[in-house]
Amino acid sequence: MAEKKLSTVEQLKMLALRAKADSAARIAALAALVADGYGHLITVTLPAGKWSGRAQKIEHQALLANSGYCYFVCGDADCYMDCSDTGIKADNVVKDGEVMFRCEVTPDIDLTVNILRLEVETE
Secondary structure (H helix, E strand, O other): OOOOOOOOHHHHHHHHHHHHHHHHHHHHHHHHHHHOOOEEEEEEEEOHHHOEOOEEEEEOOOOOOOOOEEEEEEEOHHHHHHHHHHOOEEOOOOEOOEEEEEOOOOOOOOEEEEEEEEEOOOO
């Protein structure tokens, strides 16, 4: 029985370009909201020496455990690849003032992480 092709290479390229354009548009919309004052940027440092069992608690007064907020976490530009290579992730904020970060590989340098807090509508 002959194999059926799901897509041609050209179709896959077009889908990738559409996805890229959609992502760029969504990022631009998010940036516009932040520029209009709808977001709060929090910058924290994850010290290399504070990892325990591939986890580290960070404290900051702007972290609020409230269903009216959504958080996005991203490594700072200067250490973005280090954050990516070590698999840095943050848990949900479940207690005011703190968040637990986890990693796949324990970093051997301090990492700077940006946390964007956005206010969201709740029902």
